[in-house]
Amino acid sequence: MRIALFRYFVRQALANISGNRLVHLIGVGTMAIAFLIFDAFVLIFVNLNHWTEEWGRPLTMSIYFKGTPERIALESIERELLRFPGVTIKRFISKDDAMKTLRRQLGDKAGLLDGLGENPLPASLEIILSRDKTGDLLPYQVKKSLERIDSVDEVQYSQEWIERFQAIMEAIKLVGIIFGGLLFLAALFVITNTIKLTIYSRKDEIEILKLVGATNRFVEIPFLIEGSIQGFLGGSLALIILFVVYITAITRAELRFGFASLDIIFLSPHITLFLLLMSIITGLIGSTVSLGRFFRI
Amino acid sequence: MIHLFNVYKSFGSKNPALIDVSLTVDKGEFVFITGPSGAGKTTLLKIIFCAERPSSGHALVNGRNLNRISDRELALLRRRIGVVFQDFKLLPRRNVFENVALALEIMGFPLSMIRKKVHQTLRYLGLATKEGYYPPQLSGGEQQRVAIARAIINNPLILLADEPTGNLDPDLTMEIMALLKEVHIKGTTVIVATHSQELLKDTRRRIVALNKGRIV
Numbered sequence: 001m002r003i004a005l006f007r008y009f010v011r012q013a014l015a016n017i018s019g020n021r022l023v024h025l026i027g028v029g030t031m032a033i034a035f036l037i038f039d040a041f042v043l044i045f046v047n048l049n050h051w052t053e054e055w056g057r058p059l060t061m062s063i064y065f066k067g068t069p070e071r072i073a074l075e076s077i078e079r080e081l082l083r084f085p086g087v088t089i090k091r092f093i094s095k096d097d098a099m100k101t102l103r104r105q106l107g108d109k110a111g112l113l114d115g116l117g118e119n120p121l122p123a124s125l126e127i128i129l130s131r132d133k134t135g136d137l138l139p140y141q142v143k144k145s146l147e148r149i150d151s152v153d154e155v156q157y158s159q160e161w162i163e164r165f166q167a168i169m170e171a172i173k174l175v176g177i178i179f180g181g182l183l184f185l186a187a188l189f190v191i192t193n194t195i196k197l198t199i200y201s202r203k204d205e206i207e208i209l210k211l212v213g214a215t216n217r218f219v220e221i222p223f224l225i226e227g228s229i230q231g232f233l234g235g236s237l238a239l240i241i242l243f244v245v246y247i248t249a250i251t252r253a254e255l256r257f258g259f260a261s262l263d264i265i266f267l268s269p270h271i272t273l274f275l276l277l278m279s280i281i282t283g284l285i286g287s288t289v290s291l292g293r294f295f296r297i
Numbered sequence: 298m299i300h301l302f303n304v305y306k307s308f309g310s311k312n313p314a315l316i317d318v319s320l321t322v323d324k325g326e327f328v329f330i331t332g333p334s335g336a337g338k339t340t341l342l343k344i345i346f347c348a349e350r351p352s353s354g355h356a357l358v359n360g361r362n363l364n365r366i367s368d369r370e371l372a373l374l375r376r377r378i379g380v381v382f383q384d385f386k387l388l389p390r391r392n393v394f395e396n397v398a399l400a401l402e403i404m405g406f407p408l409s410m411i412r413k414k415v416h417q418t419l420r421y422l423g424l425a426t427k428e429g430y431y432p433p434q435l436s437g438g439e440q441q442r443v444a445i446a447r448a449i450i451n452n453p454l455i456l457l458a459d460e461p462t463g464n465l466d467p468d469l470t471m472e473i474m475a476l477l478k479e480v481h482i483k484g485t486t487v488i489v490a491t492h493s494q495e496l497l498k499d500t501r502r503r504i505v506a507l508n509k510g511r512i513v
Contacts, residue, residue, distance in 0.1 A: 005405040019390050208386050211348060212447065213376035214403045216368055 005218075013225035016202070023201055024230065027194040031234025032241065034187035035279055039242050041183060042275065043267055045176045050265050052169045059129040059139060060090070061157040063146055064122040068095060073151040077125065080149070084142055086130040095123045122153060129157075184282075191234075191286035195227050199290055224287045231283020235276050239267075298324045298455065298486050299345055304354035306340055306510075314340040316510040318354070322488060324454075327481045329497055330490040332507035338490035339383065341507065342457045345488070346378050347371055359454060376404060379448030379485075381458040385440045387432040387447075393419065394428040397446045404451065418446045422476065438469040445476055455486045462496060470496070 017024050063077065074092070081087050093101075098121040103110040129139055143155040199206070209219050246266050253264075267275065299322040307313040315337045322328050330338050343349040344356050347363050356363040361374055379400075387396050394415055401411045419425050422442045432440055441461060448456055458477060462470040474496065481487045491497070497504055506513050 004407040005402075007408070008402050008405075205388055205390075208388060209399070209403070210372070211346070211375065211380065211382075211386065212400050212403060213372050213374075213378075215372040218372075218403055 009221045009225055012222040013229065016198075016222060016226055017229065020198060020201060023198050024226075027191075027198060027230050028233045028237065030194050031187075031191050031230060031279070031283070032237035034190045035235050035238035035275075035282075036241055038180070038183045038187055039238050039267070039275055041176075041180060042271065043242060043246070045172075045180070046267060046271065047264055048169060048172060051263070059157060061127050061129060061139065061142065061155060063125040063127065063152055064154045064156070065124065065151050066122075066153045067151075068123050069151045073149070074125070077146065077149060077152070080145060081127060081142070083145075084129075087142065088128045088130070090126040090128050093124045093126065095119050095121055098122070098124070188282055188286060188289075191227075191231070191282055192289045195223075195230070195283075195286045195290040198226065199223060220287075220291050223291055224284055227283040227287025227290075228280045229283070231279045231281070231286070232276065234283070235279020238279070239272060239275065242267075298322055298326075298359060299488075300355075300357040301341075301344070302355045302357075304344060304351045304356060306337075306344060306349060307352050313352070313510050315344070315351075318507075318510070318512055320505060320512065322486060324486055325481075325484055327478075327487045327502045328489070329500065329502055329504045330488060330507060331492065331494075331497060331504055332513075333492055335509075336492075336507040337510040338492070338507055339459055340510075342380070342459050342488065342490055345455070346375060346380055346457060376400070376451065377454045379451075379453035379456045381441070381444045381448045381456070381461050383459040383463060385432070385444040387440060387443055389432050392429050392431050393424060393435070393443050396432065396443055397450055400447050400450050414450060415446075418450050422446050437464050438466075438473075441465065441469075441473060442476075445473070449480050449485070452483070453485060455488070456480055458487070458489045460491055460493075461489060462491065462493060467495075 065073075069077075078089060081089065096119070099113070099119050102121065103113060106112065127142075129142065139157050143157065146152050146155050206219055243266065246264070250264060299320070301318055301320040304315055304318040305313055306315040318337075318341065320341075330341060332338055340349060344351055344363070345358055347356075347358075347366065350363065359374060359377060361370065363371075366374065388399070391399070397415050397418060398411050401414060406414075415428070416425070419428055422445060424439065424442055424446065427435065427439060427443075432443065435443065445458075445461070448458075456477070461477065462473050465473065470493075477487055477489060489496075
């Protein structure tokens with residue numbers, strides 16, 4: 001009995017969709033726009049979060065040398081660094097390596113560097129100060145101690161900037177949660193009204209079903225399935241559009257600047273799945289709210 | 298089977314559609330409800346299958362007080378009442394088979410059983426060749442028979458027919474009446490609302506006459 005009923009519900013929901021193609025098409029389109037705005041917002045938010053995490057995770061410090069440092073100089077710097085807890089030496093970048101990296105980043109515009117003659121880029125040593133072991137004072141102490149060494153030209157790190165950026169990110173996160181919530185409510189409102197349209201277009205059918213003995217649940221379930229399918233299609237369409245826009249934007253940026261100036265990531269599979277699930281749930285909630293009690297006969 | 302006690306029904310400020318109607322219909326009876334247009338025949342049937350609730354008074358159908366029936370109980374009761382509506386109330390986007398199958402699908406019967414019963418009923422009503430047709434493609438008489446098929450397919454306790462021969466020619470009228478009588482012979486309580494005096498001529502069935510909402 002139950003399997004027969006479930007089959008009937010799914011069959012009915014699909015028949016209703018194909019029987020009211022235009023209404024459903026408008027519904028899915030409207031939902032896709034609503035979800036697209038929301039998804040785009042999530043994408044921006046995810047990227048901002050990604051950048052703070054990337055920049056703020058370990059503190060990277062660059063030690064720039066005057067000319068090419070000799071082996072002894074490097075060894076004395078290493079000894080100096082080992083005095084501090086949580087410091088790891090990441091890599092040594094020679095003048096040639098620095099030039100190679102720059103050429104790679106410039107891509108086909110690398111020819112610009114040919115006229116330079118002598119390589120002006122300094123050799124450097126990148127070190128990492130792990131966050132959990134470095135206090136507020138440590139990077140400053142490391143910097144001061146290294147700057148006393150003759151072969152060292154300059155020591156750069158950007159903790160102050162990162163801290164300020166993180167404070168801004170906290171504020172953005174709060175605004176994001178409020179704004180995201182409002183966007184979600186707006187999407188729900190649009191979806192509810194769209195589904196109402198499909199229900200109103202079948203008011204007579206609902207009346208007949210009730211008069212021949214259908215329970216409220218029997219009438220409601222195909223609508224709920226329809227709402228979920230609409231939500232799924234609208235949500236998928238929004239994600240596809242967002243992905244196409246993302247790919248196009250990335251490609252354009254690479255063409256224009258020769259390299260991607262910012263590390264822009266797309267939504268992770270988990271977030272994509274979550275958004276898709278949320279679209280389905282939104283469709284479901286939209287149907288439930290729309291159905292309300294208006295067809296009680 | 299059906300008991301109405303001092304039922305009043307009014308729609309807003311208009312004249313009441315039913316005034317102090319008390320009526321008892323026993324199990325297995327065949328009753329005609331007659332009267333001119335606007336006498337309250339349709340409202341009386343609507344009270345019986347609870348499409349309308351009495352403004353005052355009580356209605357009991359198959360032991361259920363319709364003033365105090367839950368949504369679910371009402372749905373279950375309606376499954377025991379077959380209704381042939383004046384305007385047929387067929388779903389235009391579903392074909393004959395699907396319209397008739399509706400009453401069984403609601404009860405959750407498996408598809409194989411639904412197919413068997415629908416074919417049987419359609420054959421019985423002479424609609425075997427029409428099962429793939431949609432209501433707008435059928436004549437008035439055929440639509441009426443589809444409505445009857447849907448009403449009788451799950452052997453209801455009560456069959457209500459509102460002007461079942463309203464727009465039909467005399468031959469079809471006789472055919473539909475013969476069908477209703479057959480259903481009655483199988484034990485169903487049948488109530489037919491009609492304004493046609495022709496239908497009542499020579500009948501030995503009980504006739505309840507309504508005029509301006511009152512039983513006369």
